Amino acid sequence: MRAVVVRHPGSKDPVEVADLPDPGHPRPGEVRVRIHASALNYHDNIVMADPTTTVGHIPLADGAGVVEAVGEGVTELTPGDSVVARFFPTWHAGNPVIDHFGTTPGIGLPGYAREIVVAPAAQFARAPRGYSHAESATLTVxxxxxxxxxxxxxxxxxxxxxxxxxxxxxxxxxxxxAKLAGATTIVTSSSDFKLERATALGADYVVNYRTVPDWGDHIHKWTGGGADLVLEVGGPSTLPQSIQAVRIGGQISMIGVLTGVSGEVPTGDIDMKQLTLRGVLVGNHEQQREMTRAIEASDIRPIIDRTFPLEELSEALRYFTSGTHLGKVIIEV
Structure with missing residues (x-):
């Protein structure tokens, strides 16, 4: 089967196309899935750029395809089902139970940059009705x-x-x-073009953080006291502005560290504003089911920027890391 593997981790061109043996039939508790699409995420570049990544590792945590066969004891999935990968196969519901990526396909386990996967059934869930494989692949992360x-x-x-x-x-x-939930939305970007796109997609207000560097104070004033929730993706360089933008007693959901993994934090402001600063690491199976139900009851569709074939994963990575995309970059298998 065709696959892309990490052959030169940490180099300028770390991956190459490989022909790997077919994984065969599923054992008890497993499923065989033919992968049709994946998508790129920030951590994928980290994995392939890390010189300590195992040579031969199969990257990509996003995956969607069709079940070809199921092993003994598998009842939740059947041949012919369209499925999407789960990020944490062992986290079923409730509070967080894991703080590492050792069980995550594409990071700690072989990922979905390949045609066929045989794995425990818990690695997959049914995809939303009406979604293409490319659309479903954007849901995992x-x-x-x-x-x-x-x-x-x-x-x-x-x-x-x-x-x-x-x-x-x-x-x-x-x-x-957020729009589905009836919330007012504010989007920030350094690109006026992207902000125009965000407005067309339903953003109620937009801010260019290049031309408005104190965007936190700007948003605080525009909202008349601060936002209820900030989706924080930057980390140490943007967190102080996010703290300024949120209201007293508000919440910051930190989901990314694009500007680094450590730095100064204005703890006094967090305390005085009595904020909730919540780290978010994807989610569990029950949350994925809730999300799928919401998608099926609405007209929500992912924003797909560009699609690359599996063989052009290196080119797709270069495009992705350039930061010019809006939405998701898809890998078609």
Whole structure:
């Protein structure tokens, strides 16, 4: 079967196309899935750029396809089902139970940059009705992260104001989920073109953080006291502005570290504003089912920027890391 593997981790061109043996028939508790699409995420580039990544590792955590066969004891999936991958196969419901990526396909386990996967049935869930494989592939990471960030914990409610940093896959899903919940949405970006696109997609207000560097104070004033929730994707460089943008008693859902994994934090402001700063690491199986039900009951569709064939994964990575995309970059298998 065709696959893309990490052959030169940490190099300028870390992956190459390979012909791997067919994984065969599923054993008890497993399913055989033919993968049709994947999508790129920030962590995928980290994995392939890491010189310690195992040579031969199969990347990509997003995956969608069709069940070809099921092993003994599998009842939740049947041959012919369209399915989407789960990020944490062992986290079924409730509070977080895992703080590492050792069981995550594409990071700790072989991922979905390949034609066929034989794996435990818990790695997959039914895809939303009416979604293409490319659309479903965007749900594993971006869709579920956006859903968990907005709907998890105390969740947003109609009339709330939500600030969404950037126009990547998570933020564009969050824009649609927030509008579905009846919230007012504010989107930030350094690109006026992307902000125009975000407005066309339903953003109520947009801010260019290049021309308005104190965007946190700007949003605080525009909202008349601050937003109810900020979707924080940047990390240390943007967190102080997010704290300024949110209201007293508001919430910041931190889902990314695009500007680094450590830095100064204005703890006094967090304390005085009595904020909830909540780390979000994708989500669990029950949250994925809730998200799927919401998608099927609405007209929400992922924003897909460009599609590349599996053989052009290296080119797709270069495009993705350039930051010019809006929404998701798809890998077609």
């Amino acid at each position: 971006a869709g579920l992260t956006a859903w968990s960030a907005l709907m998890g914990d105390r969740g947003i409610k109609p009339g709330d104001t939500v600030v969404l940093l950037g126009t990547g896959g998570v933020s564009m899903y969050a824009l649609q989920f």
